[in-house]
Amino acid sequence: MGRKLLLEHINEPGINTFAVYRQKGGYRAVEKALKTMSPDDVVEEVKKSGLRGRGGAGFPTGMKWSFLAKPEGVPRYLVCNGDESEPGTFKDRYLMTHIPHALVEGMIVSSYALGANTSYIYVRGEMMPQIRILENAIAEAKAAGFLGNNILGTGYNLEIYVQPGGGAYICGEETALLESLEGKRGNPRIKPPFPAIAGLYGCPTVVNNVESIAATVPIINDGGEEYAKIGIERSTGTKLISASGNINKPGVYEIELGVPVEEFIYSDEYCGGIANGKKLKALVAGGSSVPILPANLITKTATGNPRLMTYESLADGGFQTGSMMGSGGFIVFDEDQCIVRNTWNFARFYHHESCGQCSPCREGTGWMEKVLHKIELGHGSMEDIDLLWDIQRKIEGNTICPLGDAAAWPVAAAIRHFRDEFEWHVLNPQESQTRNYGLAHYADPLEPVVQ
Amino acid sequence: MLSVQENLPVEFSEQLLAKFAEVVSRYPAGKQKSALLPILHLVQAEYGWLSTDAMDKVAAYLQIKPIEVYEVATFYTMYFLKPQGKYALEVCRTGPCCLVGAERIMRHIEQRLGVKEGEVTPDGLFSWRGVECLAACGFGPVLQIGPEYTFYENLTEESVDALIDTLKNKGLGQ
Numbered sequence: 001m002g003r004k005l006l007l008e009h010i011n012e013p014g015i016n017t018f019a020v021y022r023q024k025g026g027y028r029a030v031e032k033a034l035k036t037m038s039p040d041d042v043v044e045e046v047k048k049s050g051l052r053g054r055g056g057a058g059f060p061t062g063m064k065w066s067f068l069a070k071p072e073g074v075p076r077y078l079v080c081n082g083d084e085s086e087p088g089t090f091k092d093r094y095l096m097t098h099i100p101h102a103l104v105e106g107m108i109v110s111s112y113a114l115g116a117n118t119s120y121i122y123v124r125g126e127m128m129p130q131i132r133i134l135e136n137a138i139a140e141a142k143a144a145g146f147l148g149n150n151i152l153g154t155g156y157n158l159e160i161y162v163q164p165g166g167g168a169y170i171c172g173e174e175t176a177l178l179e180s181l182e183g184k185r186g187n188p189r190i191k192p193p194f195p196a197i198a199g200l201y202g203c204p205t206v207v208n209n210v211e212s213i214a215a216t217v218p219i220i221n222d223g224g225e226e227y228a229k230i231g232i233e234r235s236t237g238t239k240l241i242s243a244s245g246n247i248n249k250p251g252v253y254e255i256e257l258g259v260p261v262e263e264f265i266y267s268d269e270y271c272g273g274i275a276n277g278k279k280l281k282a283l284v285a286g287g288s289s290v291p292i293l294p295a296n297l298i299t300k301t302a303t304g305n306p307r308l309m310t311y312e313s314l315a316d317g318g319f320q321t322g323s324m325m326g327s328g329g330f331i332v333f334d335e336d337q338c339i340v341r342n343t344w345n346f347a348r349f350y351h352h353e354s355c356g357q358c359s360p361c362r363e364g365t366g367w368m369e370k371v372l373h374k375i376e377l378g379h380g381s382m383e384d385i386d387l388l389w390d391i392q393r394k395i396e397g398n399t400i401c402p403l404g405d406a407a408a409w410p411v412a413a414a415i416r417h418f419r420d421e422f423e424w425h426v427l428n429p430q431e432s433q434t435r436n437y438g439l440a441h442y443a444d445p446l447e448p449v450v451q
Numbered sequence: 452m453l454s455v456q457e458n459l460p461v462e463f464s465e466q467l468l469a470k471f472a473e474v475v476s477r478y479p480a481g482k483q484k485s486a487l488l489p490i491l492h493l494v495q496a497e498y499g500w501l502s503t504d505a506m507d508k509v510a511a512y513l514q515i516k517p518i519e520v521y522e523v524a525t526f527y528t529m530y531f532l533k534p535q536g537k538y539a540l541e542v543c544r545t546g547p548c549c550l551v552g553a554e555r556i557m558r559h560i561e562q563r564l565g566v567k568e569g570e571v572t573p574d575g576l577f578s579w580r581g582v583e584c585l586a587a588c589g590f591g592p593v594l595q596i597g598p599e600y601t602f603y604e605n606l607t608e609e610s611v612d613a614l615i616d617t618l619k620n621k622g623l624g625q
Contacts, residue, residue, distance in 0.1 A: 087545045090586045128492075128598075166491070166530060167582075182485055333550065345549055
C-alpha cells in the first residue's frame with residue numbers, strides 16, 4: 001500500500017468541512033509557513049521537493065515560482081488552474097469535490113510564498129457544484145482566521161476568489177486562462193513575456209494546477225527532502241492518476257511515483273484488471289494529448305525493462321516507442337475498441353476546442369477530423385493515411401500554444417503503432433462497418449531491439 | 452457574425468444586480484471586465500439563455516462595448532444564444548465516455564425525446580446536445596443539466612429513462 005499525502009483522509013466522514021479537516025491536522029502547513037518560515041523558505045522547500053507541475057507539462061514548480069518578477073509596488077498574483085478538461089483527466093474535480101480544504105490550504109501557503117494578496121482559483125464553468133464547494137470552504141477558512149486581513153496575527157493578508165470558466169478546453173493553457181480571467185476570449189498569448197513577468201492584468205503571475213498547489217501542503221508539513229524521498233529519480237512524491245476506460249475499477253488513485261504500469265493496471269489496489277475478462281489493446285497514459293501505446297509497449301519498454309509510472313519511464317523510447325505522464329489521465333482500451341474511431345473522436349475534440357488563432361491548428365484539426373471520419377466510415381483511401389501524417393507534421397510546433405501539438409500527437413501515434421488497423425478500414429470498407437479489427441498482433445512480444 | 456433569430460428584452464432585478472456587484476468586487480478597480488464570464492452565467496441561470504438585449508445590458512453594466520460581450524458569449528460553449536428546453540441535457544461525447552457507451556446513450560436520448568441534437572421538444576421541456584469532455588471519465592457515461600450543472604454518472608438506458616420521467620413530472624414549474 002503506497003503512502004497517501006493528498007488523499008490520506010479522503011474516506012473520513014465530513015473531511016469536506018473545515019472542522020474535520022482541521023481536526024485531521026489540516027491548516028498546520030499554513031501555521032508553519034506563516035509563523036516560522038519566510039516566503040523564500042517556502043519556495044526553497046518546494047524546490048527541494050522536486051515537485052513537478054501536475055497539470056501536464058511537468059515543469060518543476062519551485063523553479064517556476066523562482067522566476068516570478070518582484071518589482072516594487074506592483075501586485076503579484078497566484079492563479080490556480082482548475083480548468084480540468086483534458087480527456088481522461090478528472091483528478092482535480094475529485095480533489096475539489098471531496099477535500100476542498102486541501103486546495104484552499106495549499107493556496108494560502110503558495111500565495112504567501114509568492115507574496116500574493118489576491119489569488120484566484122479558475123474552475124471550469126461546468127463544475128458549478130465544485131465552485132460552490134470551494135466558495136464554502138473559503139468562507140469557512142476565512143471565518144476561522146486563515147484568510148482575510150492579518151492572518152493568524154502575522155500581518156499577512158490574503159483573499160481567494162473562485163472564477164468560473166465558460167466551457168473551453170483551451171483555457172487550461174495558462175495564458176488563455178489569464179485572458180479568460182480578464183473577461184476575454186481564451187486566445188493564448190504569445191510568449192515571451194511569460195506570466196511570471198507579465199501575467200494577470202500585466203502583473204507578475206504564477207499559474208499552477210490544482211494538484212500541484214495541494215501538494216505544497218505535505219511538502220511544508222514534512223519538508224521538501226522527505227517528499228523527495230518518495231518516487232524515483234526526477235519523479236518525486238505522489239501523483240493522482242485518473243483511471244478510466246475498460247477497467248474493473250475506474251477512479252482516482254494516489255500513487256507513489258514509480259509503481260509499475262503492470263501493477264497499476266492489474267492489481268486490485270488500483271484498476272483491478274481489464275473489465276469483462278477482455279484483453280488489453282492500448283493505453284493512453286497521460287490524457288488524450290499524449291501518444292497512444294499498443295499493448296506490447298505498455299507494461300514493458302522497447303528495451304524490455306518494466307515500464308513504471310514515472311515521468312521518465314512513461315516517456316522511455318521517445319515518441320517512437322514511449323508516451324508521456326501528462327496530466328495522469330490513464331485511459332485503458334480493451335480488445336473490442338476501434339483505434340480509428342477513437343482517433344477520430346479525439347481529432348473532433350481538438351477541432352472543436354481549437355481557439356482558431358493559428359491557421360495550422362484551426363485548419364489542420366478540422367481537416368484531420370474530416371479525413372479520419374471518412375476512413376472510419378469506410379470511404380478512405382491509402383493516400384488519406386499519408387495525408388493525415390502530413391497534416392499532423394505541419395501542425396506540430398507551428399502554433400502559439402501546445403494545443404496544436406496535442407492535436408497532432410494522438411493522430412501521429414495512432415498511425416505509427418496502428419497503421420494496419422487504418423489500412424484494414426481502407427481495404428475492408430464494408431466489414432469495418434460491422435466489426436472491429438480487434439486485438440490483432442498488438443500484444444505480440446516485440447522483436448529484440450537491434451543496437 | 453452574431454446571427455440573431457430571436458431576442459428577449461430583459462430587465463435585471465435588484466437581486467440579480469446585487470449579485471453582479473458582488474462579482475465585480477472580486478477584482479481590482481477598473482478591471483470589472485473580469486466579471487463578464489461569471490455575470491453571463493448568472494444571466495443565463497435567470498433567463499435560460501443569453502438574448503442580445505441581455506448581452507447589451509451586461510455590456511452597459513460593465514461599461515464595455517457590446518461586441519466585447521458577444522465575442523465572449525460566442526467563444527465559450529456553455530452560453531446559449533437561443534432558447535433551450537427547460538432541461539438542457541448535455542451528454543459527454545469524448546473518447547473515454549465513448550469507451551463505456553456514451554454513443555449508445557446519446558442515440559437513446561434522441562429516440563426517447565424524439566428531437567435531434569440542438570432541438571427543443573414541443574412542450575418546451577427538453578433539449579439535448581453532445582458536449583466535449585466533462586472531466587468525469589471514470590464515471591462515464593455522464594450528463595449534466597444547467598443552471599446548477601447537476602451531474603448524472605454511470606448512465607444506462609434505464610437510468611436515463613428514469614431521469615427523463617422525473618423531470619417530466621416536475622414539468623415547467625420549479
